[in-house]
Amino acid sequence: MTAQLEWTGQGLHFLVRPESGHELVFDSPVEVGGTDQAARPMEGLLASMLACFSADVVSILQKKRKTVRTFRVQAQAERREEFPRVFTAVTLHLRVESPDATPADVERSIELSRTKYCSAMAMFEAAGCRIHITYELNPSGT
Amino acid sequence: MTAQLEWTGQGLHFLVRPESGHELVFDSPVEVGGTDQAARPMEGLLASMLACFSADVVSILQKKRKTVRTFRVQAQAERREEFPRVFTAVTLHLRVESPDATPADVERSIELSRTKYCSAMAMFEAAGCRIHITYELNPSGT
Numbered sequence: 001m002t003a004q005l006e007w008t009g010q011g012l013h014f015l016v017r018p019e020s021g022h023e024l025v026f027d028s029p030v031e032v033g034g035t036d037q038a039a040r041p042m043e044g045l046l047a048s049m050l051a052c053f054s055a056d057v058v059s060i061l062q063k064k065r066k067t068v069r070t071f072r073v074q075a076q077a078e079r080r081e082e083f084p085r086v087f088t089a090v091t092l093h094l095r096v097e098s099p100d101a102t103p104a105d106v107e108r109s110i111e112l113s114r115t116k117y118c119s120a121m122a123m124f125e126a127a128g129c130r131i132h133i134t135y136e137l138n139p140s141g142t
Numbered sequence: 143m144t145a146q147l148e149w150t151g152q153g154l155h156f157l158v159r160p161e162s163g164h165e166l167v168f169d170s171p172v173e174v175g176g177t178d179q180a181a182r183p184m185e186g187l188l189a190s191m192l193a194c195f196s197a198d199v200v201s202i203l204q205k206k207r208k209t210v211r212t213f214r215v216q217a218q219a220e221r222r223e224e225f226p227r228v229f230t231a232v233t234l235h236l237r238v239e240s241p242d243a244t245p246a247d248v249e250r251s252i253e254l255s256r257t258k259y260c261s262a263m264a265m266f267e268a269a270g271c272r273i274h275i276t277y278e279l280n281p282s283g284t
Contacts, residue, residue, distance in 0.1 A: 001221065005192045007213035012197040018185035026193035033201055041197060043160035044190030045262050050147045051168035052183035055154040059175055071149035084264035120187050122226035126269035
């Protein structure tokens, strides 16, 4: 995989063009020299892991011929106080709406993503970040 | 740090809203069930690491009162063949234009980012990914 990064010359505003051609943009808060035009790099790292994991879970449910109506994840991440400020723990709470998926389907999909398919989550865990995952299937009020 | 992910219901197209409020968007190739509207999650992971590292290097050069005219990075990443397809090696080639930075300034900035400040690169290395960095200062033809 290849990617090109270019600094725009404004604060800490960077454009990254990956192989797919879909540009990603990053920036930093004004108080550290950024221009606050885009997400922070560590937000990007967390968001990429959430998307990697979610793509696997949704795909696996669909391969089980389950209908996924809605799929949301709420993430809470902790970082080390000292530099480098790596992620030390991430808690994910999934809310899945499906008329035909069972709790066992959701649990198996989470487990397969976590232990086999999700490359980003595997890197977080290999780097010492603890991952805790909970879910609600057809939560009331949705 | 918190973040919310939402599936748009189209293929593997996900929106992530991090704390800064600047949305990140991810998708997958059509051949694996995506709709190719945005970067892939693992492209996002690599791009975030490039931006984290670059923000540190540019900041450190500026704190040394050096003028950075342009800053670009070309990245080449290798992944494991088997699942999970983690990054195993990343090569970064920096091209920096500056009228007053010396090779020692650039090397020290790279070293400080890599060993002290860059949280994303620290996670890649802790996960077993080898990082190799080269640079050109005021390359001819730029």
